[in-house]
Amino acid sequence: MNFLNELFDNPGITKALPEAVVETLQMVGISGFFTLLIGLPLGVFLHTSAPGGLRPLRITNRIVSDIIVNITRSVPFAILAVTLIPLARLVTGTSIGPVAASVSLSIATIPFFARLVENALRDVSGGKIDAALVMGSTKMQVVSKVLLREAMPGLVAALTTTMVTLVGYSAMAGIIGGGGLGRLAYNYGVQRFDTQVMLVTIVVIVALVQIIQLVGDLFSRRVDHRSASGSSRRRRPAAAVPGTDAEAAVRPAGGADRERDGAAV
Template identity: 75%
Template sequence: MNFLDELITNPGITKALPVALMETLQMVGISGVFTLAIGLPLGVFMHASGPGGVRPMPATNRVVSIIVNITRSIPFAILMVALIPLSRFITGSSIGPIAACVPLTIGTVPFFARLVESALRDVDSGKIDAALVMGSTRMQIIRKVLVPEAMPGLAAALTTTLVTLVGYSAMAGITGGGGLGRLAYNYGFQRFDTAVMIVTIVIMVLLVQGIQWAGDAAVRRVDHRNAASARPGKVRRPEPDTAVGI
């Protein structure tokens, strides 16, 4: 009962925790929307302009790939500090959840774009060839063949990216972004408040599990291959043997 009483009377939980949770959801939600809006077209372009794509552009694809690889190679903690001037220029502030969305988006867009490119690469090339034979344009192939066929992989890629954003948001909180990361650092670490640290970890785990559960459900929903295999087919009864033995 002492631990429960401490939870109820702890201001870090009763007052600071709801605000920190909303800030984390705000960072993940806003960054997730911008990551999807930027990373999906970027990943489609990287696949379409790559070798064997519907519109090969070797030089442009090489330049974009280098930029993506450079951004992915920078640790997020360093990237966030380096982008403080950009965050201040875009949002008018260098601290807070809104300002943290700038490095969060820039840090996850290349990661998501690579996952999109990988999902599109797994689409059966025979379907693309069939669309070309029927006279489909490049844009029609992308919109009606590539993206619909890769939807399970794209949903899984978005789920993985959102889970990564939850972890990044915790690091952003330590450097002034707010959210559960700042709560765990200010109360759990600096004030040696074990109760706040435990509750914060539990909430982070539940948040990640919720995102993963929703993502897995979305993958099953958009995967038409599993739906087709699970659809009960018409069983043909064997015809009676009419042959007369001698």
């Protein structure tokens, strides 16, 4: 009881925590939107321009994949966020706060999401693509109506993984002026040695990750037409047709013997 009283009397929890949660959601929402907006077309381009793709562009694919995507993914986020402070100030007019931190968060996660999109598109059967091309579909139609639709469960899973990663990145961004739960944990939990704030912050971050993962898994199952059709087929009961083996299977054990005895009489 004393622990709960101390918990609700702590200004770091009653006053600073709600604001920190809002700032974290703001960072994750803004950066997640731009990650989806830019990362999805970038991932499609990486897949279609690769050797053997719909429109192979060997040199351009190498430049985008090996130089831009791989180098950006190789830089640790803390170093990348500090390096991009001038860019954040140029774009948003400030170098601190959740909006400014969204610039570095977006640049860090766009290549990550694009690579996941590329891997999801690789799982689409080549036979379906060839069949669409044979029937006269354009390359744009193949991308929109075959590649993206068939890879939709993998794309949703990729977006879920990216959003979970953004929650972790946002905590690191808070330490360097981004705000949110990361700043709350550092200012109260580390500098003031407030264990209560640290524990509550960890619980909130874990809860956010669990909610994102559960929602992502739900949507992934909803858009997976293969598992949906298979489950409906498994749940559909077999209709018993009179005079067939299905009716004989549910007939009482002694029914056949009684019919033979009646015929003999």
